[in-house]
Amino acid sequence: MINSNxxxxxxxxxxxxxxxxxxxxxxxxxxxxxxxxxxxAVILPKSPASIGTALKIANEFRMPIxxxxxxxxxxxxATPLKGGWVLDLTNLNNITIDKFNKLAHVQAxxxxxxxxxxxxxxxxxxxxxxxxxxxxTIGGNIACNAGGLRGIKYGVTRDYVVAxxxxxxxxxxxxxxxPLKKFTSGYNIRDLWIGSEGTxxxxxxxxxxxxxxxxxxxxxxxxxxxxQAALLGAQALLQTGLIPSVLxxxxxxxxxxVEQATHIDDQPIFHHAILLIELDGHPAVIEDExxxxxxxxxxxxxxxxxxxxxxxxxxLWHTRRACSAAMFQHGNSKLxxxxxxxxxxxxxLIEFIQKISQEKNLKIPTFGHVGDGNFHVNIMYNREDKAAxxxxxxxxxxxxxxxxxxxxxxxxxxxIGLAKTPFFKLQHTKAEINAMLAIKNALDPVGILNPGKxxxxxxxxxxxxxxxxxxxxxxxFL
Amino acid sequence: MINSNxxxxxxxxxxxxxxxxxxxxxxxxxxxxxxxxxxxAVILPKSPASIGTALKIANEFRMPIxxxxxxxxxxxxATPLKGGWVLDLTNLNNITIDKFNKLAHVQAxxxxxxxxxxxxxxxxxxxxxxxxxxxxTIGGNIACNAGGLRGIKYGVTRDYVVAxxxxxxxxxxxxxxxPLKKFTSGYNIRDLWIGSEGTxxxxxxxxxxxxxxxxxxxxxxxxxxxxQAALLGAQALLQTGLIPSVLxxxxxxxxxxVEQATHIDDQPIFHHAILLIELDGHPAVIEDExxxxxxxxxxxxxxxxxxxxxxxxxxLWHTRRACSAAMFQHGNSKLxxxxxxxxxxxxxLIEFIQKISQEKNLKIPTFGHVGDGNFHVNIMYNREDKAAxxxxxxxxxxxxxxxxxxxxxxxxxxxIGLAKTPFFKLQHTKAEINAMLAIKNALDPVGILNPGKxxxxxxxxxxxxxxxxxxxxxxxFL
Numbered sequence: 001m002i003n004s005n006x007x008x009x010x011x012x013x014x015x016x017x018x019x020x021x022x023x024x025x026x027x028x029x030x031x032x033x034x035x036x037x038x039x040x041a042v043i044l045p046k047s048p049a050s051i052g053t054a055l056k057i058a059n060e061f062r063m064p065i066x067x068x069x070x071x072x073x074x075x076x077x078a079t080p081l082k083g084g085w086v087l088d089l090t091n092l093n094n095i096t097i098d099k100f101n102k103l104a105h106v107q108a109x110x111x112x113x114x115x116x117x118x119x120x121x122x123x124x125x126x127x128x129x130x131x132x133x134x135x136x137t138i139g140g141n142i143a144c145n146a147g148g149l150r151g152i153k154y155g156v157t158r159d160y161v162v163a164x165x166x167x168x169x170x171x172x173x174x175x176x177x178x179p180l181k182k183f184t185s186g187y188n189i190r191d192l193w194i195g196s197e198g199t200x201x202x203x204x205x206x207x208x209x210x211x212x213x214x215x216x217x218x219x220x221x222x223x224x225x226x227x228q229a230a231l232l233g234a235q236a237l238l239q240t241g242l243i244p245s246v247l248x249x250x251x252x253x254x255x256x257x258v259e260q261a262t263h264i265d266d267q268p269i270f271h272h273a274i275l276l277i278e279l280d281g282h283p284a285v286i287e288d289e290x291x292x293x294x295x296x297x298x299x300x301x302x303x304x305x306x307x308x309x310x311x312x313x314x315x316l317w318h319t320r321r322a323c324s325a326a327m328f329q330h331g332n333s334k335l336x337x338x339x340x341x342x343x344x345x346x347x348x349l350i351e352f353i354q355k356i357s358q359e360k361n362l363k364i365p366t367f368g369h370v371g372d373g374n375f376h377v378n379i380m381y382n383r384e385d386k387a388a389x390x391x392x393x394x395x396x397x398x399x400x401x402x403x404x405x406x407x408x409x410x411x412x413x414x415x416i417g418l419a420k421t422p423f424f425k426l427q428h429t430k431a432e433i434n435a436m437l438a439i440k441n442a443l444d445p446v447g448i449l450n451p452g453k454x455x456x457x458x459x460x461x462x463x464x465x466x467x468x469x470x471x472x473x474x475x476x477f478l
Numbered sequence: 479m480i481n482s483n484x485x486x487x488x489x490x491x492x493x494x495x496x497x498x499x500x501x502x503x504x505x506x507x508x509x510x511x512x513x514x515x516x517x518x519a520v521i522l523p524k525s526p527a528s529i530g531t532a533l534k535i536a537n538e539f540r541m542p543i544x545x546x547x548x549x550x551x552x553x554x555x556a557t558p559l560k561g562g563w564v565l566d567l568t569n570l571n572n573i574t575i576d577k578f579n580k581l582a583h584v585q586a587x588x589x590x591x592x593x594x595x596x597x598x599x600x601x602x603x604x605x606x607x608x609x610x611x612x613x614x615t616i617g618g619n620i621a622c623n624a625g626g627l628r629g630i631k632y633g634v635t636r637d638y639v640v641a642x643x644x645x646x647x648x649x650x651x652x653x654x655x656x657p658l659k660k661f662t663s664g665y666n667i668r669d670l671w672i673g674s675e676g677t678x679x680x681x682x683x684x685x686x687x688x689x690x691x692x693x694x695x696x697x698x699x700x701x702x703x704x705x706q707a708a709l710l711g712a713q714a715l716l717q718t719g720l721i722p723s724v725l726x727x728x729x730x731x732x733x734x735x736v737e738q739a740t741h742i743d744d745q746p747i748f749h750h751a752i753l754l755i756e757l758d759g760h761p762a763v764i765e766d767e768x769x770x771x772x773x774x775x776x777x778x779x780x781x782x783x784x785x786x787x788x789x790x791x792x793x794l795w796h797t798r799r800a801c802s803a804a805m806f807q808h809g810n811s812k813l814x815x816x817x818x819x820x821x822x823x824x825x826x827l828i829e830f831i832q833k834i835s836q837e838k839n840l841k842i843p844t845f846g847h848v849g850d851g852n853f854h855v856n857i858m859y860n861r862e863d864k865a866a867x868x869x870x871x872x873x874x875x876x877x878x879x880x881x882x883x884x885x886x887x888x889x890x891x892x893x894i895g896l897a898k899t900p901f902f903k904l905q906h907t908k909a910e911i912n913a914m915l916a917i918k919n920a921l922d923p924v925g926i927l928n929p930g931k932x933x934x935x936x937x938x939x940x941x942x943x944x945x946x947x948x949x950x951x952x953x954x955f956l
Contacts, residue, residue: 100821123719147660156660158666168913172913173907174909180850180851180887181630181850182625182634182851183818183890184890185889185893186894186902186906186911186932188670188673188674191668192670192917200665212721241601282760282763340661341658342658372658373658408656409656409660409661411662411663412662427664428663429653431646432653435646435667436664436667440665442917442919443913443917
C-alpha cells in the first residue's frame, strides 16, 4: 500500500536521494536470504543528516524503515518485510586511518575488506574477518556483531568498536563512546546498538580499534580419520596453551562436497575431516608454537602439512574457501546455521548432527570456527521434495533444542534476523525478552525501525526465495 | 522516614538476611567517598534468590535499593543517597575456574584479587587490575567498568565479561550472554548492565574470560626532566609499535609527594617526572621489546633503570603504589578525577593543569594510565580554607570543560556515581541522556534501583565527609 503523503514529504525533503524506480525497489527488496518484499522507496543519503530527516518523516507517517548495507546477511535482517522505505547506506563509505591513535574512522557503508586494506597500508591490522569481508559493509558487521575466521585469537566485531555515531529512531543524532582507550560515562548504548540488527538506531559512523600488524604467520592443514577425531584434535590443541589465529574445522561431508564440486584429484583427501590452522605473531613465538603443533600433530592427525610458499598457503585454504558454495553438491537448498556450543561439547554436537542426519535422511555438512565452538551446520535438501523440506525443518528444530541443552547459542555471528526468529524463545526467557522489548519500545515507540525482525516468529521455509545471484555469488569457486 | 510495612514484609520474607542494627546501618551508609546517608535496612542475601524477593517487595513499597560490594568506589555510586535498603553482595563470593574453557565463574561479591589468584593457580590470567584489586569486588568492577594498570595492553573489565546473571529491577531472574566464545542473539543487555552502576539490574554472577598466563615480564623506570618530557616520551614509546603491559605516568608533584611522605633519601628523584613500564609475554618478544625500549630511553629519558630482582621490581613500583595516599602531602582534601584524553593530547592536558594550578593557587598532582590517555588528576586543597574550596570547585569545572574540548571523557574507569554528575551534561547531549533515561524508565519504572546516581546533579563539595578510614586505608604506604 503506497502512502503517498509520506512519500511526497520524503521526496520534498531529500530530493534526488530518494528513488522509486522499479529496478531500485526490486534490488532493495531482498538480501542474501533472497526473500523479496517490495519497499515503496529507497533512500540513498549523500550525508548522514539526511538520515535524521528521513527518520523524522517516517515517525510522523508511521512508515517502516529498513537500514541496509551490501545485503550480504544470510538471516534476512535487511529484508524490508513490512515494506516502507529502505535506507541504503552504501554511499557513506569513507575510511580514515588515525595511525597515531591506532584507530580507523569509518562510515557505515565502508566495505570491511577495504578497512582491512587501509589499515595494512599503515602497518596496522583490523582483525575481524567474516568470510564476506570483500563485499560486506562494516555497518552490517556491527549490526549483527559479525565474527569470522580470526575470532579464536582476536575476537569479534564488538571487540573492535570503540565508538559509534548515528541516529536514534526519533531522528536525533547521537554519539556513543568516543575515540578513546577508556570511557565509562553513562549507559553503554554503543554495545546495545552492536548486534541489535538496525532495530534500535541507524549507525552512520564507527571508530574501530586497530592493532599492530602481526609480523609473521604460518599455515597448516591437518587430516583426521573422521569428524570426531578432528574435533578431539582441536580440543587437544586448545589445551596445549597455544592460541592459533585460525582454527577451522571441516567435516568429512564438507570435504567431499568440495572435492566433487572442484574435481580435485591430486592428493585425494577423500573421507577425511580436516583442520586448517594458522599461527601469527612474533617469529620466535610462531617457532615455539610450531614445535608444540608438530608434537600435537604426531599424536592425533593422520597427515599434517605446513605451507612453505604463498601458493601452498592458497592450496591449503582451498577447501575452506570453496566449502560454502560446495554445499550445493548435497542439495539445492540449505538451512545455514551458525550455532555455538561450549568448547568441550563439540563432539557431542557433531554426534547429534550425525544422528539426526541419519534419522531424517538428510546430508548435514558442518564446518566452521571450532576454536570458538561456532559451527556452520548446513541442513541440505531439495526444495522440490516436500518430505525433505519437512525433515529439514524438523532437523533444524531438533538441532536448536540440542544446542540450548548443551548450554550453547542459536547464533554466534549472523544474528537473528528473520531466519532464527522461531528459536528465539528457546534461547531467552520471557523476562529477558520482555526487557529487550521494553528497550525497543522506549527507543522506538512508533516501531519504525526494521520491523518484524528478531522478536516475531517468521518461518522462512514457508516462503519461496527468488532465483537470483548476489553480485559476489557469480564466482563460486576461488 | 521508616516505612514500617515495607520493612516488616522484607523481614517476613528474608528473616535473618535482613539487619537493622545501628552499626550495620552506619557501615552501609557510605562508601569510599565517605558521605553518609543512613539506610533503613541492610540485606545480606545468602543466595541469589533472596535478591529477587527483596526487589519485588521494594517495587511494591517504592523502596530505594542500593546494591553494594566492598564500597571501594570513589564516586559515591554505592551511597544510599535516598535511604531505603542496602543490598550487600559481599557474602556471594564463590569463584570456580573452568580451565578447559578458560573461564572463571564468579559471584558478584568475589574479591577481584582472589579471582586473579585463583586463575594463576591454573596458569591462567585475569588481566584487569584496578589499584583496589586486593579489596574491591568483581560486582563493583563490572558495575563501573573498572580499568586499572593493565588497560593499555589488556583492556578493561568489560573486555573480560562473557556473561552475567542477575535480576531485573522487577525482581525477575535473567541471564545475559552465555559461557561461550561467541553469542549474538537479541539485545546485548550484558554490556548495557556493565558500567550502569547498579541502576538497571542487580548482578549476582559473572563468567569471565581468562587468558594464558604471560610467560615472563620485565619492569623499568624512566626519569624525565619534567612532565611534558615524560608525556612526549610516552607518546614516542607508543609510536615504536611495542605495547607495554603497564605504562604509568607520575608527574613531578606526585613524585615529590611520595618523597615527602615516605622520606626516601637514597637515590633522590626530586624534580623528575617518571614513567613506570612493564613488558610481559614470550621471553623472545620481551627481549626484542627491551632493545626498542633501550633505544627509546637513550633518546628521551634522563635516567632509565631495569629491575634485575624481585626486590628491585618492588622498589621501582614504590612511587606508583604510594602515590594515591601521598597526595595528602599537598592538602587534606582532594577532588580525585579519572579523565581521559586522546593519546596525542596528553601534553595539552598537563599544560592546562599546570595553568589552572597557577591561576587557582592549588596543587594538582597528576598520575595515571598514560597509555590509555587516562589520568588521575588530584585537585588538592584544605577543607578549612573556604577560598581554596571554591578554587578547587572552579578548577574542576574548568578541567572537565577542557577535557571535553579535547574530545575526551569525564571518567575512564570510576564511573559517574555522585561525584561526576555535575559534568554529565558536558559529556552527553540531551538526546543521548533522554535515550539513557528512556531505558532506565523502561527497565525500572518505579525507580527503585540506586536512585540519585548518574543523572541528577549532586555537588559533593556541599557535603562534609565523615572522618573514618576504610579497612584497607589503615596501611597507607606499602
